[in-house]
Amino acid sequence: MTIDFLNQNTSDTPLGFAHHDHDTCVTATLAAADARCVSDGLRFTPVRRKVLEILLQEHRALGAYVILDRLREDGFGSQPPVAYRALDFLVVNGLAHKIERLNAFIACTHPSESHAPAFMICRLCDAVAETQSSPAGGALGEAARATGFQIERTVVEAEGVCPTCADKADA
Numbered sequence: 001m002t003i004d005f006l007n008q009n010t011s012d013t014p015l016g017f018a019h020h021d022h023d024t025c026v027t028a029t030l031a032a033a034d035a036r037c038v039s040d041g042l043r044f045t046p047v048r049r050k051v052l053e054i055l056l057q058e059h060r061a062l063g064a065y066v067i068l069d070r071l072r073e074d075g076f077g078s079q080p081p082v083a084y085r086a087l088d089f090l091v092v093n094g095l096a097h098k099i100e101r102l103n104a105f106i107a108c109t110h111p112s113e114s115h116a117p118a119f120m121i122c123r124l125c126d127a128v129a130e131t132q133s134s135p136a137g138g139a140l141g142e143a144a145r146a147t148g149f150q151i152e153r154t155v156v157e158a159e160g161v162c163p164t165c166a167d168k169a170d171a
């Protein structure tokens with residue numbers, strides 16, 4: 001399943017930095033996650049779904065304790081393991097990603113495809129946009145091939161200034 005509307009605006013600006021219909025974005029991403037869990041036989045429990053919903057509210061990485069606070073507000077209890085287990089489920093199944101740089105989590109914007117994510121992180125507002133990387137390509141891929149190293153996973157986190165913050169700085 002592909003989410004076509006996600007591609008309308010993303011040729012020049014990745015989702016997260018681009019202006020888009022965020023309500024549709026949330027609804028469609030949750031629907032894609034529901035479909036993934038059904039087709040892969042994964043148990044998408046209410047608390048797991050709630051954590052994904054919390055992550056989807058803004059295209060911003062959230063730490064585990066912020067997520068725990070929101071879970072508590074929504075009546076899902078306040079035991080840290082509940083939040084950690086739900087995050088672990090989302091990350092392992094590719095519905096969310098961990099941003100190592102921020103020690104925080106973000107909802108995946110295209111959970112129906114297997115992909116090697118790359119993140120652009122705004123150092124001023126912590127907005128995060130996800131795009132694709134190709135671990136087997138580029139200079140790293142060539143270096144790996146030359147040494148006979150097989151890349152299984154890469155973590156690409158670029159830090160910089162997002163278009164919104166750049167506009168503010170210009171004004």
Ligand SMILES: [Zn+2]
Binds near residue numbers: 020
């Ligand atoms: Zn959105």
Ligand SMILES: [Zn+2]
Binds near residue numbers: 094097109
């Ligand atoms: Zn992703």
Ligand SMILES: [Zn+2]
Binds near residue numbers: 123162163164165166
């Ligand atoms: Zn920014």
